[in-house]
Amino acid sequence: MLSYILKRLSHTVLVIIAVSLIIFFSIRLTGDPVSIMFGAGEPTQQAIDDLSAKLGLDKPVWEQYFIFMKDLLTLDFGTSYRSNSPVLEMLLDRAWPTIVLALGGMTVALLIAVPLGIFSAVYKGKPIDIFGRIFSLLGISFPNFWLAFMLILIFAVQLKWLPVSGFDGFSSLILPSIALGLILSGILVRLIRTSMLEVLKMQYVTTARAKGIREWLVIVRHAFRNALLPTVTFVGLQFGGLLGGAVIVEQVFSWPGIGRLIVDSINQRDYPVVQGGVILLALIMIMVNLIVDLCYSLINPRIRIGRGDN
């Protein structure tokens, strides 16, 4: 097990190098931060050169890359062009709200999808199943900015139950979590329903029933546990995606998250923030994937990760 984790972690280094190369060179193709920073002024050539030198942009790109990677080894992500603050500090500051939001979204998705998915499969063809399928279709089809605005209109403007936007306490987490979670639950319902249907056909389920075990125990302990495998993979991947991809929801709810920070930084060509942010997200994605793989062995003891190495 330990050697498996170590092996996986060593792959991480390779992935980080690949990600850093792509992001470092591609963002430099899209525009020059110095001209943006001077805005509507009339800078002299001297001023442009001085600023480029100060930001280290006067050196060849490959040299800039090596400096960046060298600093990264000591966890120095550089300094933002825009705000002059350390990038790592900015990212950690913003990562927290994003993680909270992703967890909130995931919780909503699971709270809806797990029971609905199970009931849909167990009562196949009954009203609850049809409702589950329609819900799933609607969930997949609705764009999440529309849903976000609808939630604001209903629960904040009309009913006044919850705050419209911001990041102050639990109540402001509810609407963005629902906006994020509802869409995700649409796909999850389908996934759980399909894998449940497959598992319910299995012989061990029939055996369990024949033994006279109570129906709900059969469903939860025997069937659902086995149907969980594909769900865990999917949830893991989606959680990684939520961290980077919740930008629209963050924008609508003025959520001070990392997605919004990266998008703003791309617009301002704030290279260090974009580079650092993308690398941080890649790291989180890798970690989440690792955790998902480890969870496999916990859910299904037949999968023994790392045994092949011995």
Added chain:
Amino acid sequence: MKNYKWITLLLVCMMLILSACSSGTSTKDGNKNNEKVSGENPAKGRDNELVVRVAGDPQNWDPIDTYLIAWSTVGTSVFEGLTSRSLDLEIQPGLAESWEYVDDKTIVFKLRQGVTFHDGEPFNAEAVKFTFDRLLGEEGQKGPQYSNYTSIDRVEVTGEYEVTMHLNTIDPVLLTKLSGYGAVIVPPKYIAENGAEHFDMNPVGTGPFKMTEYQRDKQVVIERYEDYWNKEAIKLNKVTFKVIPETATALAELQTGNIDIMTRLEVSQAATAKGTDFITLMDVSTPTAYSIRFDTAKAPVDDVRVRQAINYAIDKETIVKEILGGYGNLISSFQSDLSFGYNKDLKPYPYDPEKAKKLLAEANVAEGTTLDFYIPGTDGTFKEIAQAVAFYLEEVGLKVSINSVENTTFQSELIPKGEAGHMYKNGWGGWTLDFDNTAYLMYHEGEFWNPSYKNDKVEQLLAKERATNDSAEREKIFKELTEVLHEDAAEVNLYSDVELYAVNKRVKNFQPPHDSRFRFEGVTVE
């Protein structure tokens, strides 16, 4: 079958609920739906403080490090310059009580006495000298503001409350520039003791409000400075600027009473704001101008007749009326009528498609010639305008290919390198409210924003304009300059921007600023 009925019923109910809620923001039922809200103003409980929505955060507060309107929206209440500008845009005394031109290149400023910075440090001639030494020195040269003040050679202390400013060249727009942005006065002792980095996040000025809280991308709080030299004018205790990028979200915050003033309302939201009875809709003209600029290096728009033809072919009046809901002012040159140098006698090109066709025929432009038109992808309103333009140009036999590109690449790469097609969107803030800055950067050969335009007469007039401080003389030069540019049709001038504000009725005496720089003198809340 029974099951399906049940589900259909459920869906219909859901849709009804959703549509009932969403119509609360649209025009017709606006009043009806908001009746529940209208009995009580939801913001009433808030104390003697104001909450303002802003769309963006400037990220840093050191005046020499920024050129953003987002900075001055807040910064104007924290910092002051030697001169200031009234809400009607008149230049008036600021930290200097008076000034006098000794000659064209020397100005003596008499400073206001008894003024202190927010940390208690006294304001005097040394502080003014420190500010300009910093702005024009090594530190300032690395920032975006330096280039606006290169006409200042040095500032000399000639008394405890008197400075003499020596210029190296005549600068007719200097007093305007001293009223804001980079030239606001900063505290020498505070910066020396705490360092520029600390100052950047914890700014200290002499303004009516001191900054007491700053959470990047979230909110800025300013509170009344009790020792302000003109403190009778300030009635509010506190103003909070909340950063809300999305306009629809901001409108919802306004409707729930969480904010008092919303900036940059979209035209499509005007009806909702009007329909809520505790909200007043206000509009104000701004110096921002929009045009379709030609890249005169590219055929066929290198021919003045083609450029004129395109000007005649587009019905700008209808565009403003239909797409902008009337919230825009037609312009004849690339500046708003608020700006010094605006030629009121010059009329915009009228809509005349027949004349356009004739000019195109004269210039031998083949029917169906395609023009590339570049616009930034994020600007939904301009996308509609571009489509209208394409329609009008098709009417006179030209084809338009609209290219929507990422905004920063568009501004910093494509336009300066002359890669933004035959025509592209051009927007300009014009914060000096003087045509000088705009005209020079747009039409002087070799400027960053001017990839190809060149006109000898224009060059002559630009040089002449910068060589005198005499307003009457400059006005005459600008009159001629605008006529030359109009005739040469360097662009299609569309409109100058009108900004919409939605304001909670509990706010009294608030006048929306023309230049997005909030001033709270006299503003009170109920």
